[in-house]
Amino acid sequence: MPSIYSPTSASLRDYLASHSHLLLALDTFLLSLRLGEFNNPSYSDTPSRPNEIPGSPSFRSTESGELKEETKEGRKVSRSALTLKAMELVRSIVGTTKWTSSGELLIILEALGRLFHSSYAKDPCLSNTIRRLMNLVRTVEEDLKTPQPTPGALSVNTNLPLTTDPGGVPSGALSPPNIISRSTSTPSMTSALISQPQNASTDLLYSNLERFRSDSMAESPEPAGVPVPDGPLNPSNVEGIAKKLPPYFFEYKAEFRQMVMEGFQEVIDDLEEGRREINEQAGLHIHSNEIILTYSLSRTIEIFLLHAHQREKRQFHVIIAEGAPHFGGHVMANKLSSKGVRVTVINDSAITALMPRVNLVLLPAHAILANGGVVAPSGSHLCALSALANKVPTVVVSSLTFKLCPMYPHEGQDIMQDFVSPAFLGVGSESDNVDLICPVHDYIPPELIKLFITNVGGVLPSYVYRLLSEVYCVEDPIIFK
């Protein structure tokens, strides 16, 4: 069983070499990112087959070719489904391979993050999820590190090197320790302090405790059910972010695996629960007799509005901008009207004309950036600007579980933009002098947004950066390159 030292795709492949089914699942997933079903060129959520409602005169082109054609292209899957699939893949890789320490796990996760990034995953949700998991690993490790009231909970393989000696180099904890650790060495005070300044005292205590245990409980039995590790990673030659990890990340802790897997399950549950938590706020934001404008297609907004309509019994009118050239608005209109919501579909250029009558603009988000700005379907910026001019509040409805990105627009905007086939525009060009482009996303600056309705409640744009530090660790890469 080879260990993984560097977060490159080659070493990840080597690591997975003996698990052909995992490698296959990974490759298939990457392929589907590149060319297949998850390459999601047009809009943010699933266009499921629209229900044909006879006699719904409130919007045009129910039976038009555009609607059918759009739904025919079955390769577009919703972002939450994509995230879920990625999570399951990560879980099966993490759950079945024999990594031995959190450091190794972090390298695996970073390698996956890089793979996803290089596989044309313009979608930030994958890197966000990976980042989230990395943070989870770190948190679990930190939790474990603090001494437990019940000493039996920690079992340490005594054959393993426990601590390292940075060799007196002041920056020892930041650069990988260059001396292979001896099991009996005593960590110096400085290195412990540097490695984890805020926990200096507990760290030291812990190390001593460990040493004590390794001396006295040399024959500690292996916990049943946990695979016997071959040996932990040698931290001196790892690459990537793991270089910066303090040495205790490379120690084997028996219950770590189980705790991480539980944490993974929580993240998955979070993904699935996110919308329910958002919907619970629907009654607070949507009132009867309001006119609400929304843009293109969003599953989150759709069920948010439906919740307000069906559970909260609010009677309101929805104006949907069709979202050319993908016309997600048509699908959205079908879905809402089939559930009894009054709907008007307008062309995108009529947004400004209708804005004075609107009470609330609801926009979906492709990604929420660190400054509180939003990446949204192309054309949403126009909506938000027009709303501001008419003093109509713009509210972004989005789950934070996988859409919150740690990057700022200057570094993220170009990365997330995507240009799909100009064939969507429905015209061909005879001349070389005509450029046809079809961008998918728009950036909406935070000044235009009044509020985020998220799974953790209403959030102001200026507060977004604060949420970041709760979800992600600053040491993890912002972009997996």
Add this chain to the structure above:
Amino acid sequence: MPADEVDREDIKLQAVLLADSFTKTFRPASFDKPKVLCPLNNVAMLDYTIEWLASSGVEELFVFCVQHADQVKAYVESSSWTTAIKVTCVKDTTCTNPGDALRELDKRGLVRSDPFIMMSGDVVTNVDVREALKEHKKRHKADSANMMTVLMKEVPHNSPLRSVADDLIVGINSNSNQICMFESRKFKDSNVQIPSSFFDAQSNICVKSDLLDCGIDICSPDVLARFSDEFDYKDIRKQFIRNSVAEEEEGLQNKIFAHFLGSTEYAARVHDFRTYSAISKDLIRRWCYPVVPDNLPSGYERKFAYEYSRHFVYREVKGNTVVARNTQIKNGCILGANANIEEGGKIASSVIGNDCYFGKNVVIEGSHIWSNVKIGSNVKVDQSIICDGCEIKEGAVISKGCVIGSNCVIGKGIVLKPFSRITCSANTDEGDDGDDDWSDSEEDEDVQEDVGGGEFESEVDVVGEDGKGKLWHPVVTDEDGGSSEDEEEWGEGGGEDWDEFVSVESQSIGFDVKGANARKIKLQSGGDLDDSGGVSVGGGDDGEGEGEWGGSENDGDMFFEEAHVVGRQKGVDVVKELRDLCLEHDHNSSFQNLAIELNSFKFSQNATYEDVNCGAVLAVAERVKEGLGDEGFSSVAKVLSALKKELVLWTELFEKCTPRKADECGIIVGAERLVCLPGMEKFRAGGGFRFILQTLHDEDILSEEAIEVWKGRRVKGEGGKDGLELFADQSVKDFLEWLEEESDESDGSEDEEEEED
């Protein structure tokens, strides 16, 4: 993935990739490297197809390689695209055409999945093939004759994605998408045909010329077996599909269907350098999203990463690419890894490969520079392709349409003429018919030639003193002796005007396609008006002729004008040939021999007994004419008596050649022709035709039924101008009236007589 596994059949989805297009249009670039390994936007063409197949759910792929098979094999084995697809190389260097390749595959019995995808290695596409697969499965389940689905995209007729020679016309049943015609129009022979019987079975046939054949087919394994049966099929498209869809007999049909690509789906085939460049441009402009330069196929991401920036400029970011500040890069460019471009350059609409060095003030437009190319300062490259490892020295000018093969050196200050192709491969030209779209017998020799080294001498006047390389000419051979059908067609179709469309120029970048198309249309419509009626639909005669060769049930019509009959050699006047056969007949031998001779000729030309009879009558007349001389021939009485004598002699033949009474019509038609011959005006005016009829009737050569049939046809207005004029003649009418009375009177007695006969 578990979700997919539910849908999957027990047998994994397989695909066959023909890693050889069996053409020579990619020379001289393909001398050292198989075409499928040539880079398109810095990615080997093969990788596009394999990546696409893998993403379509194909689990096992057979790459069939012929030319440079070892290179392809080595490449496939060294690449580790992805574990999602298992790639196996099938090597057979003896194959010279796709038909052989499929027969070989059938022999090896590798392909088991039903259906499987068959495609050419030079296709770039983003099609979602799953729907087409599903449709194909459904159809194949319903009828095992539904064995193939061809993917087609609607593309304007003058699109740069088409090869100039491509003039595909497809007949489609709009309801079922069944293809019922698949013809490539050729110059002069610009007619295409649909048997009219197809209209009986399918009421909604639509003829389209805006379809591009993508080179991707979904086949059932029966297709391979069919190729083994039809051992002489060479091409999949020009022969197998074309002939299969033209088959009228229900039981023999291999039904082939079309699947149309959606509006945002893209598929195109690299035929030659011109289409290569057009496809590259389309990829850069993202028409094939998600197959775009910044989305590299599996495996590439480990070494390279491209970033997209405005104006469709893609730069490699993992390597160390250095571009001087004042160098302009605009309008759709790709910059490969480790490119080094000095100051003052202008690069527009071009693809630059890895590890290239460009000196100062280079101007490169619309070109494709492959890897490891060194370009000196002040060089100008316009719409050309420069292959791996070339060096262009200072001040050289590469004019439009040039192709410079690997490792050539173009000397200082040299100006290359437009459309020149330079190579420094030894032994390239002999036995080469390079400008042919289709090659045949020399292919395997070429393989050896390419492998074997030899003395190489540079042409100094072309590439300069310090250069290396020589001009490569495709050897234009007259295809009169060409062995494949297609070659013949090309040769025949020719004429100087047509050559333009199959020349090296037309296959190079910078060729004016629009102008050429306009000229082509002019040629095709202006050529000769008789032929260029566009789609002609055969009459009932043609319709059944092929299915029922015996011809006994053939109640075909006779036309005075030569209608084109399926299965008949063009330009053959069947009646005249038959007449000559009869004239050659020696009276001493039995009519049996003549009858056999006539019959075999009839079969070979898909003629009818009517034609035979008609020819026989004309031959009889000719003999009479010989006997009487021109003088005597003008006298009605003399002619009649002589004719009568002669005809009686021939009664035996007529009996042999009239299995049905209706076939005797031919005798009348022959008489009609005879009377209408020049020099027979007097005879005709004297009511000669009527008397011939009378004689024939009296001598029991012509039955009343035959006359009735003939009469019926003329009443319906068939038979052309001369025939109708004759029919309107008063004397003929008199005869017919008399005949009617006669038959009414002797009805009973004649019936008895006939029974005795």
